Amino acid sequence: xADAVASVHGLTKRFSGxxxxxxxxxxxxxxxxxxxxxxxxxxxxKTTLIRILAGLIDPDAGEATVFGRAxxxxxxxxxxxxxxxxxxxxxxxxxxxxxxxxxxxxLPPADRQASFDRLLDFTDLKRFTDRLAGKLSGGMKQKLGxxxxxxxxxxxxxxDEPSVGxxxxxxxxxxxxxxxxxxDGIGVLWSTAYLDEAEKCDTVTLLSEGKGLYAGPxxxxxxxxxxxxxxxxxxxxxRRVILQRALDDPAxxxxxxxxxxxxxxxxxxxxxxxxQSLGLKSGSLFETVQPRFEDAFIDLLGGGPSGxxxxxxxxxxxxxxxxxxxxxxxxxxxxxxxTAADLVSFSVPRGQIFGLxxxxxxxxxxxxxMLCGLLTPSEGRGSVAGFDLHSAKADxxxxxxxxxxxxxxxxxxxxxxxxxxxxxAYGLKNGDAREAIERSIEIFHLHRYLKxxxxxxxxxxxxxxxxxxxxxxxxxxxxxxxxxxxxDPIVRREFWTHINGLVEKxxxxxxTTHFMDEAEYCDRATxxxxxxxxxxxxxxxxxxxxxxxxxxxxxxFIALIKASNLQREAA
Amino acid sequence: xxxxxxxxxxxxxxxxxxxxxxxxxxxxxxxFVLPMLLxxxxxxxxxxxxxxSRIGLSLQxxxxxxxxxxxxxxxxxxxxxxxxxAVSQLSSEMVAGRIRGIIVIPHGFGRQVAWGSGDIxxxxxxxxxxxxxxxxxxxxxxxxxxxxARAGDRGTTRPPPIRTAARFWFxxxxxxxxxxxxxxxxxxxxxxxxxxxxxxxxxxxERGTLEAIMATPVGMIELIATKVVPYFLLALVSMxxxxxxxxTVFGVPFRGSPLALLVISSTFLFPALGQGLxxxxxxxxxxxxxQVALVSGLLPTLLLSGFIFEIxxxxxxxxxxxxxxxxxxxxxxxxxVFIAGDDWSLFLPNMxxxxxxxxxxxxxxxxxxKRRIA
Numbered sequence: 009x010a011d012a013v014a015s016v017h018g019l020t021k022r023f024s025g026x027x028x029x030x031x032x033x034x035x036x037x038x039x040x041x042x043x044x045x046x047x048x049x050x051x052x053x054k055t056t057l058i059r060i061l062a063g064l065i066d067p068d069a070g071e072a073t074v075f076g077r078a079x080x081x082x083x084x085x086x087x088x089x090x091x092x093x094x095x096x097x098x099x100x101x102x103x104x105x106x107x108x109x110x111x112x113x114x115l116p117p118a119d120r121q122a123s124f125d126r127l128l129d130f131t132d133l134k135r136f137t138d139r140l141a142g143k144l145s146g147g148m149k150q151k152l153g154x155x156x157x158x159x160x161x162x163x164x165x166x167x168d169e170p171s172v173g174x175x176x177x178x179x180x181x182x183x184x185x186x187x188x189x190x191x192d193g194i195g196v197l198w199s200t201a202y203l204d205e206a207e208k209c210d211t212v213t214l215l216s217e218g219k220g221l222y223a224g225p226x227x228x229x230x231x232x233x234x235x236x237x238x239x240x241x242x243x244x245x246x247r248r249v250i251l252q253r254a255l256d257d258p259a260x261x262x263x264x265x266x267x268x269x270x271x272x273x274x275x276x277x278x279x280x281x282x283x284q285s286l287g288l289k290s291g292s293l294f295e296t297v298q299p300r301f302e303d304a305f306i307d308l309l310g311g312g313p314s315g316x317x318x319x320x321x322x323x324x325x326x327x328x329x330x331x332x333x334x335x336x337x338x339x340x341x342x343x344x345x346x347t348a349a350d351l352v353s354f355s356v357p358r359g360q361i362f363g364l365x366x367x368x369x370x371x372x373x374x375x376x377x378m379l380c381g382l383l384t385p386s387e388g389r390g391s392v393a394g395f396d397l398h399s400a401k402a403d404x405x406x407x408x409x410x411x412x413x414x415x416x417x418x419x420x421x422x423x424x425x426x427x428x429x430x431x432x433a434y435g436l437k438n439g440d441a442r443e444a445i446e447r448s449i450e451i452f453h454l455h456r457y458l459k460x461x462x463x464x465x466x467x468x469x470x471x472x473x474x475x476x477x478x479x480x481x482x483x484x485x486x487x488x489x490x491x492x493x494x495x496d497p498i499v500r501r502e503f504w505t506h507i508n509g510l511v512e513k514x515x516x517x518x519x520t521t522h523f524m525d526e527a528e529y530c531d532r533a534t535x536x537x538x539x540x541x542x543x544x545x546x547x548x549x550x551x552x553x554x555x556x557x558x559x560x561x562x563x564x565f566i567a568l569i570k571a572s573n574l575q576r577e578a579a
Numbered sequence: 580x581x582x583x584x585x586x587x588x589x590x591x592x593x594x595x596x597x598x599x600x601x602x603x604x605x606x607x608x609x610x611f612v613l614p615m616l617l618x619x620x621x622x623x624x625x626x627x628x629x630x631x632s633r634i635g636l637s638l639q640x641x642x643x644x645x646x647x648x649x650x651x652x653x654x655x656x657x658x659x660x661x662x663x664x665a666v667s668q669l670s671s672e673m674v675a676g677r678i679r680g681i682i683v684i685p686h687g688f689g690r691q692v693a694w695g696s697g698d699i700x701x702x703x704x705x706x707x708x709x710x711x712x713x714x715x716x717x718x719x720x721x722x723x724x725x726x727x728a729r730a731g732d733r734g735t736t737r738p739p740p741i742r743t744a745a746r747f748w749f750x751x752x753x754x755x756x757x758x759x760x761x762x763x764x765x766x767x768x769x770x771x772x773x774x775x776x777x778x779x780x781x782x783x784x785e786r787g788t789l790e791a792i793m794a795t796p797v798g799m800i801e802l803i804a805t806k807v808v809p810y811f812l813l814a815l816v817s818m819x820x821x822x823x824x825x826x827t828v829f830g831v832p833f834r835g836s837p838l839a840l841l842v843i844s845s846t847f848l849f850p851a852l853g854q855g856l857x858x859x860x861x862x863x864x865x866x867x868x869x870q871v872a873l874v875s876g877l878l879p880t881l882l883l884s885g886f887i888f889e890i891x892x893x894x895x896x897x898x899x900x901x902x903x904x905x906x907x908x909x910x911x912x913x914x915x916v917f918i919a920g921d922d923w924s925l926f927l928p929n930m931x932x933x934x935x936x937x938x939x940x941x942x943x944x945x946x947x948x949k950r951r952i953a
Contacts, residue, residue, distance in 0.1 A: 059952055065952055083796070095787055097788055108592075110591075
């Protein structure tokens with residue numbers, strides 16, 4: 009084993025006032041020339057570990073060593089650190105930010121021009137050197153953050169979720185950039201909540217709730233489940249019902265919808281159920297596919313939830329109609345000179361899932377807020393459950409359940425108080441309210457947190473509570489803004505089980521996500537990029553646009569973004 | 580550890596801070612617009628000089644003496660007699676707040692004067708104590724003057740046994756503006772030194788930039804120094820601007836030397852900046868920092884420094900507290916340097932106190948600024 013540039017051993021950190029340790033006896037090495045992945049959902053302890061390596065937090069126990077010395081007393085000029093918010097001064101231009109970090113890291117003046125030229129070329133920021141960092145797009149900020157961290161070639165590069173929320177093209181470019189740099193013998197620690205990025209790392213440490221679940225090459229982990237992941241083609245009608253049956257089968261521990269197919273994971277040493285038992289024709293075949301890191305993670309956590317959603321079981325049946333449940337007709341929204349959403353149009357029939365996909369800042373949330381009646385469109389019309397947003401805003405709002413991006417409940421109220429408040433806000437009468445609240449507590453396992461302030465719960469429970477509050481009044485239409493952002497894959501599965509179940513009851517769901525693979529769960533999805541819809545269709549149609557077989561949704565998006573960028577440049 | 584002072588890093592941070600000051604409109608707002616506002620408010624808005632008081636006059640005697648005294652009130656520059664009539668009628672005017680006092684010249688006043696005495700009654704509105712005592716005192720003064728003049732007219736040789744010859748030094752016209760404007764410059768320096776400084780570091784914590792900076796070799800001393808130097812200069816610019824305005828626009832005399840003003844201001848900025856640094860290091864949050872800076876910095880400067888309210892007339896326990904307010908040691912210096920002149924025997928002990936506070940605050944600030952998160 010090559011000499012590690014940094015390593016941690018038995019690292020433990022507990023923050024005051026918190027029951028669980030943020031890091032619990034973690035050990036790992038970061039070797040030169042390699043990409044080391046630090047993977048896990050939000051709250052797993054990734055940031056804490058990186059900050060300890062950057063010498064910004066003192067561990068309670070164990071040691072963190074960088075270049076052979078304690079992390080807090082090492083040569084900081086050889087560490088490149090990019091915090092989650094990039095650490096850029098927004099009032100300073102691109103070149104001023106670079107100069108600042110060059111001086112702080114002690115880059116010799118003679119090397120300065122060469123280093124700047126190389127990094128600006130690399131990040132394609134040469135055209136924008138005089139632009140203020142605050143005026144850059146998310147992807148460009150991230151590249152500048154990386155350039156600042158690398159301005160004096162470091163020996164250790166610490167990147168805290170460098171790719172979160174940016175478009176997949178920028179994400180891929182960034183990865184390639186860092187990968188090339190690692191080739192120069194730099195030890196890179198790349199933290200991420202995107203599990204697909206873990207597959208590409210040389211070695212991975214998987215964290216969950218402060219504990220190390222796995223450390224080693226990602227391949228070794230996925231190899232353990234190599235014959236257990238299966239693909240099953242299903243008719244698009246009723247695929248959610250078949251998934252539910254499959255997940256309720258004891259032989260299957262995880263499953264997701266993938267366009268017109270299901271992806272299922274078998275329990276170890278178990279034969280797959282017969283297609284007939286899932287309600288399929290006898291000709292249907294299971295096909296073994298390449299396992300992904302996410303499958304392995306779920307396997308480590310002991311498998312996903314069962315297929316039946318208790319929430320859906322108790323939900324009222326939404327009556328069938330021919331009228332579309334959600335209509336957006338040329339919706340635009342401008343803020344001054346800036347167009348946040350440009351002529352967005354789609355229509356969602358009752359009982360379907362429609363996805364709005366795109367990077368942060370693309371216009372997903374703006375479109376969302378217009379349809380919720382929270383933002384008045386500059387142009388265009390929309391309706392929800394048959395109520396026009398313009399003339400019947402209050403009725404439209406009453407017929408939808410809204411789960412906002414990030415946690416937007418009352419953090420200083422207890423869980424029960426939040427539920428009571430939302431029951432009241434949606435106008436539930438006493439008896440109904442009590443019943444709805446008790447049922448939510450049961451379904452979402454909120455008992456142990458009832459008296460605690462909502463802000464102190466783990467992220468997964470916050471998201472559960474947010475969903476519980478959004479569906480208390482059993483609305484026919486559900487709007488979910490990034491519902492699964494940052495949660496672990498088990499909670500993600502649980503959410504989709506609920507959503508699938510509700511859709512079978514006739515609920516119409518509009519969901520935004522920056523996880524491209526979640527588009528697979530949708531009946532139809534639209535890709536939004538720089539305020540415009542660049543493609544709309546079923547998941548399989550969208551993937552076909554990538555122009556290659558077996559493409560992932562991300563490939564499709566990248567192909568479309570490239571085409572759109574070319575078009576824009578030509579215009 | 581490369582915590583040793585490095586001029587290159589320091590220079591880079593200084594450039595960064597200066598660019599931020601120039602480019603951030605909110606910084607300039609706090610450093611220049613807010614001080615102007617304060618200066619004009621104290622220069623024009625707040626005024627302790629007595630205006631003409633609106634009073635009622637109840638003349639119940641028709642002797643020549645009574646009419647003469649009533650005439651004196653009516654022509655006085657201190658009073659504005661808006662109403663005459665019966666006391667009952669006037670008292671309802673006073674209840675309504677249209678007049679602030681009633682002068683009653685009672686029946687038989689002329690006869691009493693003839694005997695060598697003469698009582699009048701002064702009723703004032705005690706709900707406004709300042710005005711009430713002014714009216715009482717001025718009415719008495721006016722009566723005495725009237726009596727003296729009358730005696731003189733008659734040729735009666737009975738001059739008052741003692742005459743007071745009052746001279747108000749330094750501020751002969753007793754214009755409150757003369758001491759309020761120099762005092763408000765102290766408030767301005769508190770705003771820039773404490774409030775603004777506390778905001779800028781808290782802002783770096785909030786935006787996550789400090790996290791990135793702390794992971795570089797930059798030393799904590801360099802970090803603190805780059806926050807001190809630009810805001811020290813900014814505060815001096817602000818102070819100079821206000822002083823020039825004070826002298827030109829508000830006509831406040833400047834009898835000391837510019838050098839003394841500079842030295843005084845600089846010694847005050849030492850604790851002011853230290854307090855700002857300490858607050859931001861301890862709170863790490865712009866909102867909390869601004870509240871703490873207002874309550875612990877600006878409010879004591881306004882209320883407990885002797886700027887508006889005289890410390891000697893405060894209750895003893897409050898007076899004791901004022902010794903903990905750094906601006907208490909600045910106000911007398913500012914007022915002296917403007918309206919009296921350079922008096923180093925007054926300046927020096929105050930400066931020693933300010934420097935002492937400066938060391939205390941800087942010690943606390945350095946202790947609270949750690950290269951650690953959480």
